[in-house]
Amino acid sequence: MRLTKLSKTVAALALAAAATAGAGFGTATAAPVPADLVSTITAADIADPTAVLPDETGTVTAAQTxxxxxxxxxxxxxxxxxxxxxxxxxxxxxxxxxxxxxxxxxxxxxxxxxxxxxxxxxxxxxxxxxxxxxxxxxxxxxxxxxxxxxxxxxxxxxxxxxxxxxxxxxxxxx
Structure with a gap:
């Protein structure tokens, strides 16, 4: 499965949320997010509304530039x-x-x-x-x-x- 900038960021956030959700009511520390799942979304990504395209399954992939x-x-x-x-x-x-x-x-x-x-x-x-x-x-x-x-x-x-x-x-x- 190919991860795009958006899906990498979403995956990283989901991992962090899952790590804190299982910690109970005490102080929680999120597990470190693997570096290959983190990618910065740039201003150019946000400025270009065609930068991501959903396919027939709803999976979001990066559009060609x-x-x-x-x-x-x-x-x-x-x-x-x-x-x-x-x-x-x-x-x-x-x-x-x-x-x-x-x-x-x-x-x-x-x-x-x-x-x-x-x-x-x-x-x-x-x-x-x-x-x-x-x-x-x-x-x-x-x-x-x-x-x-x-x-x-x-x-x-x-x-x-x-x-x-x-x-x-x-x-x-x-």
């Missing part, structure tokens, strides 16, 4: 493993629960607001109409993108590298 999605691509720079699977690469980078059959289906879906102007923000899905299936990558926030099919592999290029730009949608783990 913009930096995590970009790091996914960076760590695979030069890989040919996702050629022809740009939508899958974008989904895996963001650790998304929503699946689309193609980039063009993702673009046309109600899954996120479509934007056709402006520089796509860091982590946004960026779309092009280069085939019947379209193409998608992840924006770096400075006019560049991480994508498959960059000289036949995952790579980083300027947004204009691919023809027929459609626009962008906010990146997310839903």
């Amino acid at each position: 913009v930096e995590g999605a970009i790091t996914w691509y960076k760590s695979r720079n030069g890989s040919t493993a996702y050629e022809g699977y740009c939508e899958k690469a974008a989904r895996l980078a963001w650790d998304r629960t929503t699946h689309h059959a193609s980039a063009i289906e993702h673009w046309q879906s109600s899954d996120g607001a479509r934007h056709t102007t402006g520089t796509p923000p860091r982590g946004a899905f960026v779309f092009w109409n280069i085939s019947a299936y379209g193409h998608v990558g992840i924006a770096d926030g400075n006019g560049g993108v991480w994508a498959t099919s960059v000289n036949g592999a995952i790579g980083h290029v300027k947004q204009g590298y691919f023809a027929n730009y459609l626009g962008w949608k906010p990146g997310n783990s839903n």
